[in-house]
Amino acid sequence: MKNLPWHTKIVLALLAFLPLYFAVAALGTKIGVWGWQTGLVALTFGGGVILLGIIAVAALVSLILGVLAKPRRNVVLAAAIIGLLIPGAVFVMFTAARGTAADNPIHxxxxxxxxxxxxxxxxxxxxxxxxxxxxxxxxxxxxxxxxxxxxxxxxxxxxxxxxxxxxxxxxxxxxxxxxxxxxxxxxxxxxxxxxxxxxxxxxxxxxxxxxxxxxxxxxxxxxxxxxxxxxxxxxxxxxxxxxxxxxxxxxxxxxxxxxxxxxxxxx
Missing domain, CATH: 3.30.310.80 (Kinase associated domain 1, KA1)
Structure with a gap:
């Protein structure tokens, strides 16, 4: 970690924070720290989407800087690509959840x-x-x-x-x-x-x-x-x-x- 460029460290830190964020949003709802509207709607689908966007932008910037750097470092490029793939996968999951909700409109x-x-x-x-x-x-x-x-x-x-x-x-x-x-x-x-x-x-x-x-x-x-x-x-x-x-x-x-x-x- 010490020898990694600053932009890669930011991407890795954000990726490490991502599961913690979603876990807190969910478990906070479960134990009654906040209501389900806050935990699911505001934090998960609201703040979660914003966080995913921040990670994707940071990863894109890191990828560009990694490509331009001489010499190129595979670990830097790999971290940036992972930083793009994970938000993309979660976005796909969110989109699928919205589609499932539309297919199942009642409870x-x-x-x-x-x-x-x-x-x-x-x-x-x-x-x-x-x-x-x-x-x-x-x-x-x-x-x-x-x-x-x-x-x-x-x-x-x-x-x-x-x-x-x-x-x-x-x-x-x-x-x-x-x-x-x-x-x-x-x-x-x-x-x-x-x-x-x-x-x-x-x-x-x-x-x-x-x-x-x-x-x-x-x-x-x-x-x-x-x-x-x-x-x-x-x-x-x-x-x-x-x-x-x-x-x-x-x-x-x-x-x-x-x-x-x-x-x-x-x-």
Missing amino acids: DVATDTSDPPAFSAETLAARAEAEANPLSDYQTPLGELELYKGVAPELAIKSHAQIITDRYANLAPLPLAGASRADAVAAVAAAMGNMGFNNIRTDAATGTVEGVAETFWFGFKDDVVARIGENEIDFRSVSRVGRSDLGANAERIAELRQRVAGQIGQR
Whole structure:
């Protein structure tokens, strides 16, 4: 490091600072130092983009200076190229995330769109305490819901039920096919535990199982409920914050359904 030119040292220092910056933005959100809007929107996608731009400019300058220097040093050129490639890769990731958000415009997904499984009073109280998004009416067009004001006209006329049917056509209730309600309740609770859910609660009388899924970095919480009926199990997964879930709730339901199916002998 001592023998490297000043511009290379700057690039390497910025590259070393980059993961630390994103980690602080995420973990600060998780432990409650700031809200998710600050951690995700302002720091990650706002400040993060600015930081990536600074690194890219510094790396470009370093590359030009490295090319002009006599003799040329491979380590200097390599550091500059890496300084360009890493911001470029992260920019691609950010762009992909925006595209995924556009493809998954909602954060409330269920296998029964006409009568989605309901959450218990305990879960509703937890959501209220966390100032979570209100639960959506599945039949109301998005444009009539406060959270979705300003969405594209072609999306505003669609309800949650229509979007789920269009975008998550593979999601379906899980047939019991002979499994008892008690066995199904136990299977769902075990599957939630294996998936790392917290606050798992079962109600044998109503045939419901609830749990909370939490992301590792930002600590975003999604509430999940399974309703065991006479012939099938329906699932619902709802994020507490944000508008788009990046497809996480549908993926979670699909995994939970698959795990439960394996335990009760279904596929």
